[in-house]
Amino acid sequence: MKTFLILGAGTGGTMVANKMIDILDMEEWRVVIVDRDETHYYQPGFLFIPFGTYSPADVVKPKRNFLPPQVDVIFSDIELIEPEQSRVTLGKAKKKINYDYLVIATGSHIHPEETPGLDDEAAWMKNVFPYYTLDGATKLGNFLKFWKGGRMVLNIAEMPIKCPVAPLEFLFLADWFFHERGIRDKVDITFTTPLSGAFTKPRASSILGGMLDDKNINLVPDYNIMEVDHGKQVIRSYDETEIGYDVLVTIPTNMGAEVIGNSGMGDELNFVPTNKHTLQTDKWENVWIIGDAGNLPASKAGSVAHFMLDILIENIHRDMEGLEPLPNFDGHANCYIESGFEKGVLIDFNYDVEPLPGKFPLPGFGPFSLLKESYANHWGKMMFRWMYWNILLKGGEMPFESQMSMAGKWK
């Protein structure tokens, strides 16, 4: 028997497991997937928890529900990967698995300890909250429910972060939430970011920046946080600019899984160096990447993992047949951005084409307005949760193409 091993049963790993059982001859192959956590988190839903739109129960389901019975599922820590030996060691009973093919789907995770003072016990989860974890999002929700107003600061510690639009969405939703609660005039919202504008790409950055302005949200660009001084309730940048807060919402440094670093497979942030067009790792022919775990200059998002899927599967299949992988991944990303008041903005882009205005033609559902607020875009985002649980994870057909199309975009 040959072994097809998948590390991580989040968005990417789950999709790959579902696809592989259709492709591989199960008499010849064993498909194994390992994850430490039995719960699958719908991470895009974390955004809505601080504002009470979703409750924690809306964003969790057992991982088993999404993995086919033919797949060998092991719940355990992954302790070490030895790519030269094609071998992985698990935490559970120090079990070793030899593989023929490996797909790494261990994602990206927040590391508040990278910023001095950020996770000090005196303030962490008291008036300093992350919302990139279910625990943080839930505690922030409890805090905001009773908050009387003051200075809210949202800080991005360092790029890259997963779902780079999520901070903007948080700000827009916060503005709406405080309006609804009738305390918007008592809340001062400030966004501090290491980027030079609201977002990474110029056209989108200027349009989204304008929306921050309209909503009276202060933007502090080029802000590189050095430390959090929770005694004084300020964040301090490397050039000694202090910004005061009453509640600090943080997007800490994002890094790949620790096991990647411990196995010597990652870059300085534990992301695995990967060919950005084929999804094969640079160093090991039988090791492939899906989702956030690689160092590709594409957005780290569930939609991107989905666009990688068919290309990855085809390339692995070709490799098994002795053919060269095709350089077909173009960095396609498609993100609904919640903008509050039941509206949203949609952006669609890839490595070469920045988000442009226009219409996104989605057969059966669309068209959706690009780079422009609309009610339909908000509805698209809310529909995404259903599609995620029912279609996307199971590797089903989504009404999106893997490669970006220029149809409907205005240049």
Next chain:
Amino acid sequence: MTTLENITLNDDGYMTEPAQWTEELATALAEKEGITLTDTHWTIINFSREQAADSGAAPTLRQITKGAGVTTKDLFKLFPKGPAKKVAKISGLGKPEGCV
């Protein structure tokens, strides 16, 4: 000799023809940013150019601090206000990625 007068910079201030880069030009580009280059500056510039030759992209802040062995705090003193971008400009490289 290439001087500031006969090179072109794009809207963001990065050199459009990186092949024209010379050490003298770096000194001139640095002066334009108000920086007088010391040995430590040069360690960082040399590291960044090597890294870019390898990877095809200007290094991020974290890559510079880790690779050239300086602290982030010192890097901000050496290249005030946005060191990753300043290093890239002075080293004749494109805008640092890491922003996607």
